[in-house]
Amino acid sequence: MSVSTQNLPPQFEVIDQPLDTQMTISMGPQHPSTHGVLRLELVLDGEMIVKATPDIGYLHTGMEKLFEYKKYQQGIVITDRMDYLNPLGNNLAYVMAVEKLLGLEIPERAQVIRVLMCELQRIASHLVWLGTHALDLGAMTVFFYCFREREKILNLIEACSGGRLTPSYFRIGGIMMDLPGGFERRVKQFTDNFPPALAEFNTLLTGNTIFQSRTKGVGYISPEDAIDWGISGPSLRGSGIGLDIRRANPYTGYETYDFDVPVEQDGDVWARYMVRMREMTESLKIVRQAAARLKPGPVKADAPKVVLPEREAMKTHMDALIHHFLIVAEGFSVPKGEVYHAIEASKGELGVYVKSDGGAKPNRVHFRAPSFVNLSALPIMVEGEMIADVVAVIGSIDIVLGEIDR
Amino acid sequence: MSLFNDIVNSTKAIIKGMSVTFSQIPKQKWTVQYPEEPVTVQPRYRGQHLLHVDELGREKCVACFLCAAACPSDCIYIVATDDPRPAEERIGVDERYASVYNIDYGRCIFCGYCVEACPKDAITHGYNFELSVYSRADLLKTKDDLLITKQKQSPNYRVAFSDEDVDSEYKVV
Ligand code: SF4
Ligand code: SF4
Numbered sequence: 001m002s003v004s005t006q007n008l009p010p011q012f013e014v015i016d017q018p019l020d021t022q023m024t025i026s027m028g029p030q031h032p033s034t035h036g037v038l039r040l041e042l043v044l045d046g047e048m049i050v051k052a053t054p055d056i057g058y059l060h061t062g063m064e065k066l067f068e069y070k071k072y073q074q075g076i077v078i079t080d081r082m083d084y085l086n087p088l089g090n091n092l093a094y095v096m097a098v099e100k101l102l103g104l105e106i107p108e109r110a111q112v113i114r115v116l117m118c119e120l121q122r123i124a125s126h127l128v129w130l131g132t133h134a135l136d137l138g139a140m141t142v143f144f145y146c147f148r149e150r151e152k153i154l155n156l157i158e159a160c161s162g163g164r165l166t167p168s169y170f171r172i173g174g175i176m177m178d179l180p181g182g183f184e185r186r187v188k189q190f191t192d193n194f195p196p197a198l199a200e201f202n203t204l205l206t207g208n209t210i211f212q213s214r215t216k217g218v219g220y221i222s223p224e225d226a227i228d229w230g231i232s233g234p235s236l237r238g239s240g241i242g243l244d245i246r247r248a249n250p251y252t253g254y255e256t257y258d259f260d261v262p263v264e265q266d267g268d269v270w271a272r273y274m275v276r277m278r279e280m281t282e283s284l285k286i287v288r289q290a291a292a293r294l295k296p297g298p299v300k301a302d303a304p305k306v307v308l309p310e311r312e313a314m315k316t317h318m319d320a321l322i323h324h325f326l327i328v329a330e331g332f333s334v335p336k337g338e339v340y341h342a343i344e345a346s347k348g349e350l351g352v353y354v355k356s357d358g359g360a361k362p363n364r365v366h367f368r369a370p371s372f373v374n375l376s377a378l379p380i381m382v383e384g385e386m387i388a389d390v391v392a393v394i395g396s397i398d399i400v401l402g403e404i405d406r
Numbered sequence: 407m408s409l410f411n412d413i414v415n416s417t418k419a420i421i422k423g424m425s426v427t428f429s430q431i432p433k434q435k436w437t438v439q440y441p442e443e444p445v446t447v448q449p450r451y452r453g454q455h456l457l458h459v460d461e462l463g464r465e466k467c468v469a470c471f472l473c474a475a476a477c478p479s480d481c482i483y484i485v486a487t488d489d490p491r492p493a494e495e496r497i498g499v500d501e502r503y504a505s506v507y508n509i510d511y512g513r514c515i516f517c518g519y520c521v522e523a524c525p526k527d528a529i530t531h532g533y534n535f536e537l538s539v540y541s542r543a544d545l546l547k548t549k550d551d552l553l554i555t556k557q558k559q560s561p562n563y564r565v566a567f568s569d570e571d572v573d574s575e576y577k578v579v
Contacts, residue, residue, distance in 0.1 A: 074478035077517040141427055148436045155448065159566075161532065162450035166518050176522075180450065204423050209415040314525060321525065328523040329475045 001214075022050060029058045033136045034333050036401030040390065051226050052379045056372075059405040067365035071331035072098050073172055074353045075365065079223040080166040080368065083403040085128050088121040088157070089345040091170040094365075096251060097341035097352040098172050101334050102306060109297040110174045111252045116159065116187070116290035117169060118252075119283040123194075124153040126276050126283075133273070133395035134205055137214050142204050150199050152190055159183065173307035174300030187291045191284055198280060206277065210288040215269040217395035222267060229377035233370050234279060235350025235397050238272035240265040245344040257286050269389075269396040278397070329359030347398055367406060370397040375383035433569035444564045447533050451565070452516045454534035454547075455509060456554045458527060460499055466469070469504040476523035481513035499526075509552065510539055512545040536560045 013257065028039040037058035043051040075098075092114055106114075131146030154164045160179050161167035169176050205211045221231070226239040235332045236381035237241060242263040246254040262278035264271035300307045308327055309320035326332075332352060337360040342351035348370030355364040374397045379391050438445055447453070458466045469486035485506035489496045497503050503547070521530050539545055550556055 002551070070478055074476075077478050077515060077519070116458040141423070145430075151436055158451060159448040160450065162448070162452040162518055163516065166515065166517070176518075177450075180448075200426050201427050208423060209412075279523050308522065318464075324523075324525060325472065328472050 001032060027390065029232075032392060035132060035399055038399070038401055038404075042390070044387060049382050049385055049387060049390065052382045052390070054375055054378055056375070056401070061406065063406040064365055065368065069361065071360050072334060072362060073327075073331065074397075075362070076170065076172070077166070078170045080168055081402060082369065082406050083345065083347065083350070083371065083400045084165055085125040085400055086121055086346045087167055088117050088169060090342060091168060092118055092252070093341060093343045093345065093350045093352045095170045095172045096343065097339050097354045098334065100339045100341055101337055101354060101356055102172070102303070104173050104301045104303055104306065106174060107298045109295060110299045110301075112290050112293045113175055113179060113299065114170060114252050115254065115257070116276055116287060117160070119286045119290065120153050120156060122283045122346045123280050123287075124150045126134060126280050129276060129395070129398045130201060134211075136391040136395045137211060137347065139205065139211065142201060145166065147198065149194065156183075156186060156190065159186070170340050171300070171307070173303055178299050179294075183295060186290050187287065187299060191288050191354055193293070194284060202277070212270065214392055215273055215396070217268050218385060218389045219269045219396060220267050221381050225380055226267070228375070230373045231348070231377050231379070232373065233344065233346070234275040235272050235348065235374050237261065237263045237275045239267040245342055245349055249342070251341075251343060257289050259285050269392050272396040300392045333358055333360055334362075342368070345370055347400065347403070348374060369401075369403040369406060370400075371403045375404060376397050412565060429530070441537055441562045443539060445565050446566055448566050451533055452518050452531040453532075453533050454511075454537060454557070455552055456530050456532040456557060457507060457521070457549065457552045458530065458554050461478065464496060465497060465498040465503055465553070467504045468500045468527050470525065472523040472525060473520035473529055476519040478517060479513045479515050481510040483510070484510040484552055496507050504549070507549045507552065508546055510546050525527050532557065532559075533563055533565055534560055536562060
């Protein structure tokens with residue numbers, strides 16, 4: 001069919017390109033398999049990808065700028081909304097960076113609770129990854145089972161923080177509130193019931209030939225490239241490099257927990273899949289150990305100028321009330337300086353850079369978001385692959401657009 | 407031959423997968439038939455706020471503005487007014503009370519900072535989560551919507567009765 005191009009308005013560019021050469025198509029930003037509003041500009045030769053360019057910014061919210069207008073403690077709620085599948089990890093990275101500046105000593109129980117909650121959250125985050133990854137590759141059932149298991153974790157998070165997606169459970173100098181009664185029992189109930197569910201996922205996917213042929217040998221990235229592109233987290237460990245910040249640079253007492261860092265050598269979608277599947281088992285191990293370590297004790301640091309007093313004390317003691325008023329109304333001042341703190345979030349190295357000029361609001365907060373860095377390596381993973389494999393590769397690097405466009 | 411193997415292996419994989427699916431049928435269901443069935447929320451759940459009153463029905467809020475200062479999204483608007491009448495006739499527990507107390511639910515992020523900040527336990531999170539309205543202006547809730555004596559509670563949720571046993575017991579609010 002020939003279309004007359006004579007009468008088109010000038011803004012329409014007429015591309016004189018016969019169909020047997022390369023074609024540029026736009027995947028997203030409303031594509032369900034790009035896990036958010038990500039647009040990929042793909043140059044195709046037939047079905048093969050010649051060039052891929054991620055185009056981001058559709059979800060830009062200016063969060064980093066927003067930090068500069070909020071008191072330190074108010075920044076915690078913003079971190080929830082970056083990687084919304086791993087909010088507790090974000091909370092932890094931010095509060096630990098500020099605690100580093102303040103030089104606060106966190107009580108033992110608070111540290112154990114932080115580890116416990118972060119590992120539960122990591123499992124929840126991996127479950128969403130698994131469900132959506134499988135859904136992209138055509139396995140619908142896994143998606144429902146994953147979300148059923150995640151629901152149980154969200155119930156636990158809701159029970160202690162009150163929020164499901166945006167818990168804001170950690171505070172600078174401790175945690176918001178102690179765990180509710182009977183929490184250990186409920187965690188135990190979860191850890192007992194989770195392995196059979198994981199076995200189910202393994203039956204449905206890991207041993208499934210269809211799934212294997214969609215993922216094995218697809219989206220390869222070499223260890224050298226992975227390092228050069230700054231990939232971190234499970235995506236890096238899928239390329240044979242066993243770097244895990246919980247091991248390499250432990251925080252919140254991770255050095256005292258017994259867990260393995262799963263590493264796979266193949267560097268393809270399958271390897272990254274296997275790393276995350278095995279990581280869930282390891283996280284479960286940490287959850288069990290942390291739950292066994294919960295001893296009664298304070299959950300907030302002894303720093304009356306920074307940490308809100310207990311409610312009882314606030315109502316009965318004048319000095320506690322004054323501190324309460326000052327912290328809430330004016331915030332606390334943080335010593336001048338800058339700090340970088342990195343944690344192992346579910347997607348990789350989540351680093352927080354905080355610069356303080358001595359006031360109650362940060363001068364600059366920057367996040368080194370793992371999804372952002374991992375996404376930048378997507379082109380070398382997909383170039384030379386078939387177009388149908390792009391969704392498999394995107395799923396395998398587990399990106400969250402809220403974190404990329406912060 | 408390899409095509410034949412592929413067919414056999416794929417069929418095996420599908421059968422294996424379906425066996426997992428079928429084994430789910432007798433198990434406990436996690437899906438809640440909302441809104442026909444109520445949703446269970448945990449005791450600490452952060453829903454729509456409630457402004458509390460004391461035993462005599464006087465508002466507990468003393469308009470100290472701490473909640474507004476704590477709020478990260480600046481969505482609380484208060485007008486403080488003096489009420490010099492004798493204690494029994496007052497609207498609030500104290501001489502000073504909030505004659506206007508608005509929360510803009512278009513901005514509120516349900517973070518709980520206002521509840522944490524309030525020194526008088528005057529504001530807490532309720533459990534109402536059905537806040538959708540047809541017009542943006544209706545998201546601005548005034549004292550009439552927030553006071554515990556006036557707020558309409560939805561029948562579509564139940565609160566887990568105790569921290570101990572969250573899945574089975576519940577209380578009707
Ligand atoms: S819950 Fe948070 S955002 Fe909402 S009114 Fe309270 S402090 Fe403000
Ligand atoms: S609700 Fe509480 S914090 Fe807010 S003004 Fe009233 S008394 Fe103060």
